[in-house]
Amino acid sequence: MKRLIITTFLAAAIVSGCSSTEEVVPDIPPSELYGSAQQALQSGSWVTAIERLEALDSRYPFGAYSEQVQLDLIYAYYKNDDLALGEATIDRFTRLNPTHEKADWVLYMRGLTHMAQDRSFMHDVFDIDRHDRDPEPARQAFRDFKRLLDRYPSSQYAADAKARLVYLKNRLANYELAAADFYIRREAWVAAVNRCQQIQRLYPDTEAARQSLPLMQTAYEKLGLETPAEHAQRLIDLNPV
Structure with a gap:
């Protein structure tokens, strides 16, 4: 049944993509073209806005x-x-x-873009969270928001960037925890220890850090x-899961 749903979804997406046609942007003065692009942005007509902005x-x-x-x-684009x-x-x-006056916003959008790249198809369609998917976009987003806070601590986007850093830290810690669990199940004890130690070193204030302690003890x-x-047992006693 799931295979049928996925196939139907992909087929609909392909048909939708093939049926769209690129609109010819009129040759009008730049002020008018920009005005029409702004109208499209304000109405949420992203494709139309992009066509006009790209033409400009x-x-x-x-x-x-x-x-x-x-x-x-x-x-x-975002x-x-x-x-x-x-x-x-x-x-x-x-x-x-x-040195643009909106450099903080651009860096913030870079972080948002990388966070969006971290989404998985399965999560978007079926709301299934895959902690074991490649976290590189999440790492890049973490660096972006960290750089934003370092360079522009008074930015109006700083508070949101801090909140997103917390989410991303947990995302990355959960990835390492999934890797450690994988190594435990494969009886790769040294690799499991290394992953658990990395969680303790990089993400000590996360739930994943507590959950990694029994895995590390087992290894x-x-x-x-x-x-x-x-x-490890003493740490477990101090930080019960």
């Missing part, structure tokens, strides 16, 4: 609206889930405008390391 960007790359067009494209294009536009804007016991196993 290609037709008038050094025009009066150049910087704002790129900023609007970053937002529109809202339309065009994440690769959004990241490329962020990199381009940052390279050309390293030490299997390796015949009595003293580390006893130390």
Whole structure:
């Protein structure tokens, strides 16, 4: 039944993608074109907004609206889930405008874009959380938000960035915990210890850090390391799961 649902979903997506046609952007003055792009943004018509903004960007790359067009494209790409294009536009804007007054917002959007890249198909469609999926986008998002707080501690986006760092820290810790559990089930005791130690070192204030302690104790016991196993037991007593 699940296979049928997935197949139907993918087929619908393919048909939808094939049936769309690119609208020809009218050749009108840049002020009018920008105005129509703004209307599309305000109404949430992301595809239309992107078409008009891209036309402005290609037709008038050094025009009066150049910087704002790129900023609007970053937002529109993110809202339309065009994440690769959004990241490329962020990199381009940052390279050309390293001291821009909205540099904190651009860095914040970079973090949001990487967080969106961390979503999995299974989570989006079936609300199934996969802690064991590749966490590289989450790591990048963590670095983005950390850099935002380091460079712009008074930014209006700082509070939200802090909250997202907490989420991302737990996401990354849960990935390491899933890896440690995998190694335990495979009886790869040294690898399990290494993963557990990494959780303790990098994410000591997470739930995953507490949950890793019994795994670490088991691995030490299997390796015949009595003293580390006893130390792990003391930590378990102090931090019950």
